[in-house]
Amino acid sequence: MKFTRDEPSIPSRFSVDEALVLKLSGPGPRYTSYPTTPVWEEPFCQQEAVGALRRAAAVTTEPLALYVHIPFCSRLCLYCGCNVEITRRQDRVNRFLDALEREISMVATHLGERRGVSQLHLGGGTPTHLSCDELRRVRTALTRRFEFDARAEISIEVHPHVTTRDQIDTLTDLGFDRFSMGVQDTDPRVQALVHRDQTIEETTALFDHIRSRGVDSINIDLMYGLPGQTEATFLKTLDDVKRIRPDRLAVYAYAHVPWLKPFQKALEQHKLPDAILRARLFAHAVEQLSLQGYEVIGMDHFALREDRLNRALLDGRLYRNFMGYTDQRAGEMVSFGMSAISDVGGTFYQNEHSTKAYEKVIKDGRLPILRGLRRSAEDDLRREVIQSLMCRMRLDLDVLEAWTGRNDLSQHFAREWEALKPLEREGLCQIEERCVTVLPLGRLFLRHLAMAFDSYLGGRSDGARYSQTL
Ligand code: SF4
Numbered sequence: 406m407k408f409t410r411d412e413p414s415i416p417s418r419f420s421v422d423e424a425l426v427l428k429l430s431g432p433g434p435r436y437t438s439y440p441t442t443p444v445w446e447e448p449f450c451q452q453e454a455v456g457a458l459r460r461a462a463a464v465t466t467e468p469l470a471l472y473v474h475i476p477f478c479s480r481l482c483l484y485c486g487c488n489v490e491i492t493r494r495q496d497r498v499n500r501f502l503d504a505l506e507r508e509i510s511m512v513a514t515h516l517g518e519r520r521g522v523s524q525l526h527l528g529g530g531t532p533t534h535l536s537c538d539e540l541r542r543v544r545t546a547l548t549r550r551f552e553f554d555a556r557a558e559i560s561i562e563v564h565p566h567v568t569t570r571d572q573i574d575t576l577t578d579l580g581f582d583r584f585s586m587g588v589q590d591t592d593p594r595v596q597a598l599v600h601r602d603q604t605i606e607e608t609t610a611l612f613d614h615i616r617s618r619g620v621d622s623i624n625i626d627l628m629y630g631l632p633g634q635t636e637a638t639f640l641k642t643l644d645d646v647k648r649i650r651p652d653r654l655a656v657y658a659y660a661h662v663p664w665l666k667p668f669q670k671a672l673e674q675h676k677l678p679d680a681i682l683r684a685r686l687f688a689h690a691v692e693q694l695s696l697q698g699y700e701v702i703g704m705d706h707f708a709l710r711e712d713r714l715n716r717a718l719l720d721g722r723l724y725r726n727f728m729g730y731t732d733q734r735a736g737e738m739v740s741f742g743m744s745a746i747s748d749v750g751g752t753f754y755q756n757e758h759s760t761k762a763y764e765k766v767i768k769d770g771r772l773p774i775l776r777g778l779r780r781s782a783e784d785d786l787r788r789e790v791i792q793s794l795m796c797r798m799r800l801d802l803d804v805l806e807a808w809t810g811r812n813d814l815s816q817h818f819a820r821e822w823e824a825l826k827p828l829e830r831e832g833l834c835q836i837e838e839r840c841v842t843v844l845p846l847g848r849l850f851l852r853h854l855a856m857a858f859d860s861y862l863g864g865r866s867d868g869a870r871y872s873q874t875l
Contacts, residue, residue, distance in 0.1 A: 421681065421684050421685050421688050423681055423684075425831055426680055426681055426684040426875055427680065427681070428831070429831075429850060429853055429874065429875060430680040430873060430874065430875040431873065431874060432871040432872065432873060432874065433852045433853065433856050433862075433871050433872075433873075433874040434852065434855075434856070434859065434862075434871050435704075435852065435872075436725075436791055436795060436851075436852065436855050437725065437726065437727045437728075437729070438727065438746070438748070438753055439784065439787060439788040439791050439855075439859070440753075440778060440780070440784055440788075440859075440861055441859075441861070441871075442746070442753075442755065442776075443871070444778070444861045445753060445754075445755070445776045445777055445778040446776060446777060446778055447775060447776035448774075448775070448776065449754055449774050449775070449776045449777035449778075451771055451772060451774055453752065453754070453777060453779060454747075454752070454754045454772050454774045454777060455515055455772065456750065456752075457747075457749045457750030457751065457752035457754065457779070458512060458515035458516055458739075458749055458750060459515060459750070460749070460750030460751065460752075461516060461519060461737055461739075461749040461750040462515065462516045462517040462518065462519045463519075464519065464737075465518050465519050465521075466521075467519075467521070467736055467737065468521040468522055468523035468524075468554055468557075469516075469519065469521065469522050469523070469524075469551070469737055469738065469739050470522070470523065470524035470525075470526075470726065470728075470733070470737070470738040470739070471522055471524065471525045471526070471547065471551065471738070471739055471740070471741070472525075472526050472527075472528065472727065472728065472738060472739075472740040472741070472745055472746075473505070473525070473526070473527050473528070473532075473543060473547070473740070473741045473742050473745070474488070474528055474529060474530065474740065474741070474742030474743055474744055474745040474756075475527060475528070475529040475530045475531070475532040475534060475535060475543075475742060476488060476489050476490045476501070476529060476530040476742065476743045476744070476760055477489070477490055477491075477492055477497070477498060477501070477529070477530050477531060477534040477535075478490075478491055478529070478530055478531045478534060478564075479491070479492070479493050479531070479534065479567065480600065481600065481668060482589075482599055482600055482601045483598075483599045483600050483668060483669060483671050483672050484589070484599050484628065484631055484659050484669065484672065485666065485668075486660050486662065486666060487528075487529065487530060488530075488743060488744035488758055489529070489530050490530075490743075490759075490760050497760070498534070498535065498539065500760075500764055501742075501743070501760055501763075501764065502535075502539060502542060502543070503764075504763060504764040504767040504768070504773075505543065505546065505741055505742055506542075506546045507767050507768075508741050508742075508767050508772070508773065509546050509547060509550055509741055510546075510550065511767075511770075511772060512739060512741065512772070513550035513551065516739070520550070520551050520552045521551075521552055521554060522547075522551045522552065522553045522554060522557055523554045523556075523557050523558065523733055523734075524557060524558045524559075524560075524731070524733050525547065525553070525557065525558075525559045525560070526559075526560045526561070526728050527543070527560070527561040527562065527581075528561075528562050528728070529562060531562070531564045531567060532561050532562055532563070533561075533563050533564060533567055533568040533569075533572050534567065536572075537571055537572055537575040540572065540575055540576060540579065541575065541579065544579045544580075553580070557580075558582070558583060558731070558733050559579075559580050559581045559582055559583065560581065560582070560583035560584065560585065560622075560728075561576060561581050561583075561584060561585070562584075562585045562586075562587065563576075563584055563585070563586055563611070563615075564586075564587055564603075565586055565587075565588070565603055565607045565608040565611045565612075566601075566602055566603045566607060568611055570614050573611070573614055573615055573618060574618065577615075577618040577619070577620065581620075582620060582621075582622065583620070583622040583623075583624070584615050584620055584622070584623050584624070585623075585624040585625075585626065585655075586608060586611065586612065586623065586624070586625050586626070586651075587626045588603065588608055588625050588626060588627055588642075588646065589601060589626065589627060589628040589631070590627065590628060590631055590634060590638070590639070590642050591603075591605045591608075591641065591642045591645045591646070592633065592634070592638040592641065592642060594633050594638075595631055595632070595633040595634055595638060598631070598632045598633045598672070598675055599631055599632065599672070605645050608625075608649065609648075609649055612625075612649050612651070621652065622652050622653070622712075622713075623651045623652055623653075624651055624652065624653040624654065624655060625646055625649065625651040625653075625654050625655075626654075626655045626656075626657065627642065627643075627646065627654060627655070627656045627657070627690065628656075628657050628658075628659050629656065629657075629658060629659065629678070629683055629686035629687055629690065630658050630659035630661070630677065630678050630683045630686070631659050631672075631677075631678075632672050632675035632676060632677055632678075633675060634678055634682075634686060635682075636682075636685055636686065636689060639686045639689055639690075640689055640693070643689060643690060643693045643694070644693075647693065647694075647697050650697075652708065652709055652712050653706065653707065653708045653709070653712060653714060654690075654694060654699065654706070654707040654708075655705055655706050655707075655729065656687065656690045656694075656705050656707065657705050658683060658687070658705070658872070658873065658874075658875070659677075660872035660873075661677065661872065661873070662872050680873070680875050683873075683875055684875055687705075687849070687875075690707075691849065694707050698710055700715045700718070701845075701848050701849065702714055702715065702718055702723070702730055703718070703723070703725075703730060703795050703796065703798070703848055703851055704795070704848070704849070704851045704852065706729060706730050713732050714730060714731075714732055716732075717732035718796075718798075721797050722734070723796040723797065724792070724796055725792060725795050725796050726738055726748070727740075727746050727748070730796070737749045737750075740756070741756075742756065742763075743756060743757060743758065743759065743760045743763040743773075744756055744757070744758050744763075744775075751779060751780050751785070752777060752778065752779045752780065753777055753778050753780070754774050754775075754776070754777030754778075755774070755775050755776050755777065756773045756774065756775060757773045757774075757775045758775060762775075783860070786805075786809060787858050787859070787860060789805065789808065790805065790818075790858045791855045791858055791859075793805070794841070794843060794851060794854050794855055794858075795851050795855060798842065798843035798847075798848065799840065799841065799842050799843065800840065800841040801839065801840050802814045802815060802818070802839040802840065803839055815838070815839065818858070821857050821858050822836060822841075824857040825841060825854065825857050828847070828850070828853060828854060828857070831846075832844060832846050832847075833846055833847035833850050833853065833854060834847045834854055841854075850874075852874045853874065
C-alpha cells in the first residue's frame, strides 16, 4: 500500500506524499474511548461509579471484559506512555496485590449476579514482573468471583527481557492463549537512547517457546518516531520481525507528551524524527508488512490475512476498546488496578494514578476512582459513529437511525459531512448522501476521520491534551 493519494490499495514502490502529511499532522486523540479521557470529570463521585456498576448488574446475560493493570517495571523506558511504578521491592508488589484482591471483591459485590466473562487482559507496566505464584494469585482472585466462558479470550503483555519460560508455562497452564510482546525497535543504538535492552535473540527465543506451548495468537508491538531511528534502521527492525512472523503487529507512533510524562524530555537532547520521517517509517511498515501477507486492520494494527482479526474486519465483526482492536463483542469492561479504566452502565471511570493513592482508598473501603464521565445520549451516538468508521470502515446513517430510532441524522450531521469533504478530496473517504466509506488510504488516517465527529475538539487546549497524529 502506498502512502499517497493514487492507487492506495496496491502494494507498490514506497512513496510518501509530503504535502498530505504536513497538511494532516497535528494533535489528535487515538479514540480508544469516546469521549476521550482528557474531557472526563475529575474528581468523579464515588456514588456515580457504584451506580454504574449496579446498572451493569441488571444485564446478566451479557458477558463482561475484564482488564487488570499490573503497574510494576524494574526499569523505565524513556518513551513510556503507560502508568507505571518502577521498583524492585517485593513489599510494594505484596501491598498492591492485597489491594487488588480487595478491589476485585468490592466490584464483584456491586455486580451481583453479573459474572460471565468473555475476555481478560493483563496489561501494565510489566505483568511478568510478577512471579509464577503471584500470577496464579491474580488469576485465582478473578476466577473466585467471575465465571469465564469456555471460549474466553485470555491475553497478557510480556516483556521478552524479563519473562522466563517458567512464567510462560504457568500462564498457558492458567489458560492464557494470547500473548503480546513489546519489541519497539531491534536496533541496539535506538534501544540505548530509549533505555530498553532487549536482543532479537531473546525475543525470538521467547516467541518460539510461547508457540511451542500451542499458542496461535502472538502479537508484537513496534514503535516509530523514536530518537536514532532512520529509514535504514527501521527497515532492519521490520526485517527482524518479519522472520519471527507474529500473527499480529501493532506499529504505534511514539507519543511525545512531556507535559504528562516529564521524563520523556530526556529524549529531546537527541533528534526526534519529524512528521515526514515518521510518515516514511510508517509507510515502510505498511509496505513491508503488506508484502509479507499482513493486512492493515485499522490505524496502527496489522494481522495476517488468515488471522481472526482480519476475518472479523471483513465480516463487520471488529470492535475497539481500551485494549485496541478485538473480534470479541464484550460491550462492557470492568477494570482493576492502578489507573485502570472501566466502561460500565453507560459510564467511564478511571482508577487512581499512583499505587499509593490506589491502595489507600481501597484500604478505606472505597472504590479508588480518580475521574470519570457518565455519557449522554449524544456521546453514545458519536461514539457509535466513531466505532463504525474505525471498525467497519463505513458509516451508514440508515443503520444508525435503525439503532437509535431517530430519523433526523442527515440534518444532525450536516456540519460533519461538510468537514469530511477536504478529507474526501485527499482520497481518505468517499462521501454519499447517507453514507461515508473509508478508502484504503483512509485506514491510515482513521483518527482524522473520527475527529470530524468529536464535539469536544476545537479548544485551544487540544495541543496540550493529545499527541501528534502523524
Ligand atoms: S516496559 Fe513498558 S510499561 Fe514498563 S517502562 Fe517500559 S514501556 Fe513502560
